[in-house]
Amino acid sequence: MSRHELRELVRSQLQMLLEAQNLQGAKTLLVPVQPADIAEAIEGLPEPMQALAFRLLSKQEAIEVYEQLDTSVQQLIVEEFKSQEVLEVIDRMSPDDRARLFDELPAKIVWRLLQQLSPSEREATSLLLGYEPDTAGRIMTPEYISLKENMLVSEALERIRRLANVTETVYYLYVTDPARRLTGILSLRDLVMADPEQTIGEIMTREVIYVRTNTDQEEVAKTIQRYDFIAAPVVDREQRLVGIVTVDDVIDILEQETTEDIYALGGLQSDKGDNYFQLNLFTRARQRVIWLFVLLFTNTLTSAVIRSQEDILSQVVALAAFIPLLIGTGGNVGAQSSTVVIRGLNTEKLRTAGALQVIWREALTGAVLGAMLGAVVAVWAFWLQGNWAVAIAVGISLTGISILASTSGSTLPFLFRALGFDPALMSAPFITTAVDVLGVLIYFSVARLIVQSV
Numbered sequence: 001m002s003r004h005e006l007r008e009l010v011r012s013q014l015q016m017l018l019e020a021q022n023l024q025g026a027k028t029l030l031v032p033v034q035p036a037d038i039a040e041a042i043e044g045l046p047e048p049m050q051a052l053a054f055r056l057l058s059k060q061e062a063i064e065v066y067e068q069l070d071t072s073v074q075q076l077i078v079e080e081f082k083s084q085e086v087l088e089v090i091d092r093m094s095p096d097d098r099a100r101l102f103d104e105l106p107a108k109i110v111w112r113l114l115q116q117l118s119p120s121e122r123e124a125t126s127l128l129l130g131y132e133p134d135t136a137g138r139i140m141t142p143e144y145i146s147l148k149e150n151m152l153v154s155e156a157l158e159r160i161r162r163l164a165n166v167t168e169t170v171y172y173l174y175v176t177d178p179a180r181r182l183t184g185i186l187s188l189r190d191l192v193m194a195d196p197e198q199t200i201g202e203i204m205t206r207e208v209i210y211v212r213t214n215t216d217q218e219e220v221a222k223t224i225q226r227y228d229f230i231a232a233p234v235v236d237r238e239q240r241l242v243g244i245v246t247v248d249d250v251i252d253i254l255e256q257e258t259t260e261d262i263y264a265l266g267g268l269q270s271d272k273g274d275n276y277f278q279l280n281l282f283t284r285a286r287q288r289v290i291w292l293f294v295l296l297f298t299n300t301l302t303s304a305v306i307r308s309q310e311d312i313l314s315q316v317v318a319l320a321a322f323i324p325l326l327i328g329t330g331g332n333v334g335a336q337s338s339t340v341v342i343r344g345l346n347t348e349k350l351r352t353a354g355a356l357q358v359i360w361r362e363a364l365t366g367a368v369l370g371a372m373l374g375a376v377v378a379v380w381a382f383w384l385q386g387n388w389a390v391a392i393a394v395g396i397s398l399t400g401i402s403i404l405a406s407t408s409g410s411t412l413p414f415l416f417r418a419l420g421f422d423p424a425l426m427s428a429p430f431i432t433t434a435v436d437v438l439g440v441l442i443y444f445s446v447a448r449l450i451v452q453s454v
Helices: 003-019 023-030 037-045 046-056 059-068 071-081 083-091 095-104 107-116 118-129 153-166 190-194 217-227 248-264 283-308 310-315 319-344 357-387 388-418 427-454
Strands: 172-176 183-185 233-236 241-246
Touching: 003 023, 003 037, 003 046, 023 107, 037 046, 037 059, 046 059, 046 071, 059 388, 071 248, 095 107, 095 118, 107 118, 107 217, 118 217, 153 283, 172 190, 172 241, 172 357, 183 190, 217 233, 217 248, 241 248, 283 310, 283 427, 310 319, 310 427, 319 357, 357 388, 388 427
Parallel strands: none
Antiparallel strands: 172 183, 233 241
16 A cells, blocks of 8 residues: 555544544554654544544644644644643744744734743744744754864763754754854764764864855755755854754755746746645635736737738638647747746756857757748648648748747746846746747748748
């Protein structure tokens, strides 16, 4: 049985037991299930059952499961439970997960929960909430183990034993001076293999790769991915170590950023953290309507171009039959070029290639595609209409439109990045519409030349 099938089985059985009011059976069902799978099962339940299922968990299970839940379900549980019932769970969450939850909650609830946290957890959470959203400072956790250069290896191991249960990870250890400035790093493996009487300064690595508190979260994710880190240290302006970003946070970031890019490519507005399928009808429409209004306006330009060519259309009515084919193909070619370039920019696969080189290669690709498609379509057009003038006009136009689409689809993302915008904003719908307008203009210009010369 696959993991997906197992999770679906747990969800269906859990819902059946809850509907039958068999709470003890539901509690027993969840005992051998992993926290991530329990979280997914709870998310799949009807809303009235989600809080009930969460109540069945032991305190330790509740903490682990709560961190895995979607923020909308976390909010529901906060609102359904009395403060004291969820306070212990929230108090024992890791500070970065807690800060992410507080970002989604109403200000009044956040203020009330902050006041009831233990002093150390309140300080840690307030620290994270003080940084700009989507930066390393906001997603980092202050739970790390720091060492001093003059500390013996044996002393460091003892310190790790004391702090291991309250820190995010012990695989990387960070060395700081008396002013908390980051001076070095070493792995747990290096520490365990060292002589107990050696000092930390003798075995640590002094060339440390770090990020700053104001570094964009996507750049943090790329840094951890590039160097295969489990965690990356975060320093402030004075080079003081203030926290770490762990690889589990990076996975969440990459998923969020990828979702935003996909939404942008589809011409949707994306509200960070929102699950589109759990939004109400009005919010869904609001996220999609802006781009649709833009596209609606630009499509009127296509209609204007067609109206301006009524004289040639009246002479050769058959030209109208191929307008959808040409603009549809051109839009698809442009969307393909923009998609591969945007993806290459976001993953830095294009960092070794210059913009002009990429655009030139895409233009050549468009020319080859246009020649292949144009030859086939010209034969097809002649077979349908029996008019060589129309067939040649369609074939030549499709070649020109393909070159235009590939060039614009690869150029505009580079232009947006140079202007400081997300390349994904140069979405496929926008490029498709722009190519529609220019493609129709090319088609009628070519057709007019050919028809008048025949």
